[in-house]
Amino acid sequence: MSNIQGISRLRNCIAGMTRIIDAAGNEADILARGEVALARLIAVDDWLPESCAKPDETSYRQYLLHCDPLERFSIVSFVWGPGQKTPIHDHTVWGLVGVLRGAEIERRYVRRGNTFIAGDEERLGPGSVARLSPADGDVHQVSNAFSAQVSISVHIYGANIGKVARHVFDRETGIPKTFISGYSNSEVPNVWV
Numbered sequence: 001m002s003n004i005q006g007i008s009r010l011r012n013c014i015a016g017m018t019r020i021i022d023a024a025g026n027e028a029d030i031l032a033r034g035e036v037a038l039a040r041l042i043a044v045d046d047w048l049p050e051s052c053a054k055p056d057e058t059s060y061r062q063y064l065l066h067c068d069p070l071e072r073f074s075i076v077s078f079v080w081g082p083g084q085k086t087p088i089h090d091h092t093v094w095g096l097v098g099v100l101r102g103a104e105i106e107r108r109y110v111r112r113g114n115t116f117i118a119g120d121e122e123r124l125g126p127g128s129v130a131r132l133s134p135a136d137g138d139v140h141q142v143s144n145a146f147s148a149q150v151s152i153s154v155h156i157y158g159a160n161i162g163k164v165a166r167h168v169f170d171r172e173t174g175i176p177k178t179f180i181s182g183y184s185n186s187e188v189p190n191v192w193v
Helices: 004-023 027-042
Strands: 061-067 075-080 094-102 103-110 117-125 129-132 140-144 153-159 165-169 176-180
Touching: 004 027, 004 075, 004 165, 027 094, 027 129, 061 117, 075 140, 117 140
Parallel strands: none
Antiparallel strands: 061 075, 075 153, 094 129, 094 153, 103 117, 103 140, 165 176
């Protein structure tokens, strides 16, 4: 962590999300209140550990920052190398995506029979937060908006996302392939020191 104040920003988000989950009546409430907590976290860029901000030349990275002990939510950083993107995929749980550095392009997809119809692209810049819900169709593709710089986003998911069985989809055939993402880091930052 870069400094004590930075550490407290992430700890405050973790504590806030724990309170939100403890009091939550439904997913819509979690997403609305969680969006505020995530926006507060990404409003200042002084807290992300360098070990969780390292890009890879061949693929984006997903670093675990925190997992609730009961696996009710997890917080991860996504680090996008220049021009990198995900396949078309789902999440099967609610999620929030906030851009910390750089920018991302998100394209949602809607299933029509055996194919996926692409929606409009949305560019998310620093401080932007997007919501994901299986109830609204959580199939999308995300890419780094830049071809020559790294972008970083912070995601909060309604489970230990690195252990959730999810799907990537062939755009033409709609055929799903199950995957479990895991995490790029072997050690989780200790935010409680």
